Amino acid sequence: MSAVIQTSAMPIAIAKRPSRVLPRPARIGIYAFLFTAAAFFLLPLYVMLVTSVKPMEEIRLAHLFALPMKMTLEPWAQAWTSVCTGLQCEGIRGGFWNSVSIVVPSTIVSIFFGALNGYALSFWRPKYGNGLFLVLLMGAFVPYQVVMFPLVRAFASMSLFGTLPGIVLIHTIFGMPVMTLLFRNYYTTVPRELFMAARIDGGGFWRIFMQLMLPMSLPIIVVAVIMQVTGIWNDFILGLVFAGREHLPMTVQLNNVINTTTGERLYNVNMAATLLTSLVPLVIYLVSGRWFVRGIAAGAVKG
Structure with missing residues (x-):
């Protein structure tokens, strides 16, 4: 009985968790491609969005990618209601x-x-x-x-x-x-x-x-x-x-x-x-x- 108890009381070896390895080159390449593709398609949208909320004074500074210093929604209102589409100026x-x-x-x-x-x-x-x-x-x-x-x-x-x-x-x-x-x-x-x-x-x-x-x-x-x-x-x-x-x-x-x-x-x-x-x-x-x-x-x- 004591042998059994001694045997059952033996410490159980716990497997060590393998150390985290670096990402494989294939995974790095996939993420790099996805990031590049997302930037390629989203960059024009970003430029359009930030330009649409800038006043013309900031646009003349030619800082294309800069965030607006003074945000305005007046261009949106003008495009919707009063911009000229040919001879008529009633917006789109x-x-x-x-x-x-x-x-x-x-x-x-x-x-x-x-x-x-x-x-x-x-x-x-x-x-x-x-x-x-x-x-x-x-x-x-x-x-x-x-x-x-x-x-x-x-x-x-x-x-x-x-x-x-x-x-x-x-x-x-x-x-x-x-x-x-x-x-x-x-x-x-x-x-x-x-x-x-x-x-x-x-x-x-x-x-x-x-x-x-x-x-x-x-x-x-x-x-x-x-x-x-x-x-x-x-x-x-x-x-x-x-x-x-x-x-x-x-x-x-x-x-x-x-x-x-x-x-x-x-x-x-x-x-x-x-x-x-x-x-x-x-x-x-x-x-x-x-x-x-x-x-x-x-x-x-x-x-």
Whole structure:
């Protein structure tokens, strides 16, 4: 018994924690690359931001990277309400609401018809469906400039040129191929047995689409919304050609702000107007970036 007790009372050796080693060269290289890439993309944003809150007296000192000694939001207010966009000096707020009125219906309509086309081409397999999909796929890679003049003539003959419905229709047409490709590739990952079970239960084309497929499509819908909103909001050439003077989007008015020279060039106002124009896509990416990654992982690029 004493031997057992003596044995059990023997001290237990505790393993020493290995000393912390220096990071491996590969890890150092990864962090160095990430830091360099972040600085490369964030440095212009930093310059724009600090310039937009500096008075012109500090900007004339040519200290590009220096923080403002006297911060002011007057350039932001001027860019929003009173900066000249050509002959009018009413700020870029009108362009903001024009962009909203263009983006919202264009995004909704193009995503709806893209989802409908992808659903039809994935499950119902219509006659000549592969040929139709090939045409839509080719349309995703056609440059705008190739079909610009025919579209101008066609829209002018239909009295749609220079109108809000016209520019919405243009963005819907150009967004349809990519949206169809996106949703078709997503729906090919959905088990066909689920669709067949809905057919056995008596579901028709529209009922299956509205009650089964659309509720399952939230990840890819988020991806589509991000792509369409940022693409349409950042568009310049289509808005310049088809929107007309009454519906110019924010990007076109920003170009008018930068190129309007009446006296001294106000760099702080130009930077503030640029940041206001890019604010919507920036917020969308920051807020919904996680959903975008989930949508891509859920099958957005499969098929």
